[in-house]
Amino acid sequence: MASEKAILDCQNNLSHLSQLQDNACFIEPTGKNQWRISSKEKPTIEVHVNMDETTGFITRLNWRQVFE
Structure with missing residues:
Protein backbone atom coordinates (compact mmCIF):
# COMPACT_ATOMS: atom_id res chain seq x y z
CA MET A 1 0.00 0.00 0.00
CA ALA A 2 2.80 2.43 0.84
CA SER A 3 4.49 1.81 -2.52
CA GLU A 4 1.26 2.46 -4.44
CA LYS A 5 0.61 5.65 -2.44
CA ALA A 6 4.14 6.87 -3.23
CA ILE A 7 3.66 6.11 -6.93
CA LEU A 8 0.33 7.96 -7.00
CA ASP A 9 1.89 10.98 -5.26
CA CYS A 10 4.71 11.14 -7.80
CA GLU A 46 6.99 0.54 -11.54
CA VAL A 47 4.57 2.45 -13.79
CA HIS A 48 4.88 4.01 -17.21
CA VAL A 49 2.86 7.16 -17.78
CA ASN A 50 2.23 9.59 -20.59
CA MET A 51 1.81 13.29 -19.78
CA ASP A 52 -0.03 15.57 -22.20
CA GLU A 53 2.09 18.74 -22.47
CA THR A 54 -0.80 21.10 -23.09
CA THR A 55 -3.28 19.89 -20.47
CA GLY A 56 -0.95 18.22 -17.97
CA PHE A 57 -3.27 15.19 -18.01
CA ILE A 58 -1.44 11.99 -17.03
CA THR A 59 -2.40 8.57 -18.37
CA ARG A 60 -1.02 5.40 -16.81
CA LEU A 61 0.12 3.13 -19.65
CA ASN A 62 1.08 0.08 -17.59
CA TRP A 63 2.44 -1.04 -14.24
CA ARG A 64 4.27 -3.97 -12.72
CA GLN A 65 5.68 -5.18 -9.45
CA VAL A 66 9.45 -5.54 -9.59
CA PHE A 67 10.79 -8.76 -8.10
CA GLU A 68 14.42 -9.04 -7.04
Whole structure:
Protein backbone atom coordinates (compact mmCIF):
# COMPACT_ATOMS: atom_id res chain seq x y z
CA MET A 1 0.00 0.00 0.00
CA ALA A 2 2.80 2.43 0.84
CA SER A 3 4.49 1.81 -2.52
CA GLU A 4 1.26 2.46 -4.44
CA LYS A 5 0.61 5.65 -2.44
CA ALA A 6 4.14 6.87 -3.23
CA ILE A 7 3.66 6.11 -6.93
CA LEU A 8 0.33 7.96 -7.00
CA ASP A 9 1.89 10.98 -5.26
CA CYS A 10 4.71 11.14 -7.80
CA GLN A 11 2.35 10.50 -10.72
CA ASN A 12 -0.10 13.21 -9.64
CA ASN A 13 2.71 15.73 -9.09
CA LEU A 14 4.79 14.86 -12.15
CA SER A 15 4.50 18.34 -13.65
CA HIS A 16 5.89 20.01 -10.50
CA LEU A 17 8.16 17.47 -8.80
CA SER A 18 10.46 20.12 -7.39
CA GLN A 19 7.64 21.22 -5.07
CA LEU A 20 7.29 17.78 -3.43
CA GLN A 21 8.56 17.74 0.16
CA ASP A 22 9.71 14.11 0.09
CA ASN A 23 10.19 12.40 -3.24
CA ALA A 24 9.57 8.68 -2.62
CA CYS A 25 10.14 7.66 -6.26
CA PHE A 26 12.73 7.31 -8.96
CA ILE A 27 11.58 9.12 -12.10
CA GLU A 28 13.13 8.62 -15.54
CA PRO A 29 12.12 9.97 -18.94
CA THR A 30 11.56 7.13 -21.44
CA GLY A 31 10.55 9.09 -24.51
CA LYS A 32 8.57 12.09 -25.65
CA ASN A 33 6.14 12.86 -22.80
CA GLN A 34 6.62 9.39 -21.31
CA TRP A 35 8.02 8.65 -17.87
CA ARG A 36 8.92 5.61 -15.77
CA ILE A 37 8.13 6.02 -12.07
CA SER A 38 9.47 3.45 -9.58
CA SER A 39 8.80 3.41 -5.87
CA LYS A 40 11.77 3.47 -3.51
CA GLU A 41 9.92 1.32 -0.95
CA LYS A 42 9.63 -2.44 -1.13
CA PRO A 43 7.81 -4.08 -2.80
CA THR A 44 8.88 -1.93 -5.72
CA ILE A 45 6.14 -0.89 -8.13
CA GLU A 46 6.99 0.54 -11.54
CA VAL A 47 4.57 2.45 -13.79
CA HIS A 48 4.88 4.01 -17.21
CA VAL A 49 2.86 7.16 -17.78
CA ASN A 50 2.23 9.59 -20.59
CA MET A 51 1.81 13.29 -19.78
CA ASP A 52 -0.03 15.57 -22.20
CA GLU A 53 2.09 18.74 -22.47
CA THR A 54 -0.80 21.10 -23.09
CA THR A 55 -3.28 19.89 -20.47
CA GLY A 56 -0.95 18.22 -17.97
CA PHE A 57 -3.27 15.19 -18.01
CA ILE A 58 -1.44 11.99 -17.03
CA THR A 59 -2.40 8.57 -18.37
CA ARG A 60 -1.02 5.40 -16.81
CA LEU A 61 0.12 3.13 -19.65
CA ASN A 62 1.08 0.08 -17.59
CA TRP A 63 2.44 -1.04 -14.24
CA ARG A 64 4.27 -3.97 -12.72
CA GLN A 65 5.68 -5.18 -9.45
CA VAL A 66 9.45 -5.54 -9.59
CA PHE A 67 10.79 -8.76 -8.10
CA GLU A 68 14.42 -9.04 -7.04
